[in-house]
Amino acid sequence: MPSPLLWISLSIYMVTMVSASIFDLKKRQVPDLHWWISSLIALTLMGFAQYRSSGLWGALLIIPMFALLSVLLVGYPSAEDLRRGNPLDWAFLLLYILSAIIVLKDLMSYRSTYQPAFVALLLEGLYLALFFIPAGGIYLLHGGADVKALQVLSILLPTYSCMKSFPLLTNFGIPHPLLVIFPPSFSTLINAALLSLLASIIYFSAVNIKDGGAPLRFFFTSRRLELEEAKRGHWWVYVEREGRLVKEDSQEVTENGTYWATPKTPFILFLTAGFLLTLLGGNLLMPLIYYLIIALTG
Secondary structure, eight states: OOOHHHHHHHHHHHHHHHHHHHHHHHHSOOOHHHHHHHHHHHHHHHHHHHHHHHHHHHHTTHHHHHHHHHHHHTOOOOHHHHHHTOHHHHHHHHHHHHHHHHHHHHHHTOOGGGHHHHHHHHHHHHHHHHHHSOBTTBOSOOOHHHHHHHHHHHHHSOSGGGSTTOSSOOOSSSOHHHHTSSOHHHHHHHHHHHHHHHHHHHHHHHHHHHTTOOOHHHHTTOEEEEHHHHHTSOEEEEEEETTEEEEEEGGGOOSOSEEEEEEOOOHHHHHHHHHHHHHHHSOTHHHHHHHHHHHHHO
16 A cells, blocks of 8 residues: 555645646746745655665755756856856855765765665756757757656656555556556656657547648648637747748747647646556556567567
8 A cells, every 4th residue: 555655745746737737728837936846845755755764864865856956946057157256156056066975975885775866866867958958959858847847756756666556557468567667757758748649640630631631741740720810829830931841939920821830738738647647557658569569579
């Protein structure tokens, strides 16, 4: 049976994600205060769990966790900022140095009881990298809110070993370890991406078939809209500029007409649904891969 601490963590994250989704839908922005509150609660719970299992030094790992969270919540000082001598910038530089010392010290005296905390640290860094560093020219995480949501989840529930009794459904006919091979936050990201892809394919293919078809490049991602209608919502529209199609915000386009349009659906909605799928079935990509391999080799 899940522990009270696990139920608290699950409840906090669901409240965090549902409220963030509402903010994003209504205002297209999630206030930093929202993430500050959820981050501090997550760090407190992680610190408590680490203190119980590893003592004071293990609990200090929440300091580098906070340092990684602060990169998007506060920002990070540049060399120019430090030259200006702002005390806050120097304070954050000292925070980064202290965090590095704590991580190195724990790496030198590594014990298995520290594993969830180190997984959380690695995942926080991974999501920052996906946000700041493009892969093949493409940023895999676009929204700061998405990164913050995944970082908070990494701290609250770093591994499935912290989530006894989950996932709830394991009767997929595949080895159970495959369902939990990735940490919960990464499974949530994969599930969210699958849901986003599936929703786009189903919706736009149905709409475009109803409207008489569409070029292949738009068939699964866009639909035809009058600019006036697109301006009433949140849409990207494809406009021809200098002989090529470019994606622009519908609010900034002035030439009336009919355009291929793609909705600006907040990805955090899919992350929320992806988290529920993670609780229910773990990483749902693995059953797909497993049965594909069976089909190809069977």
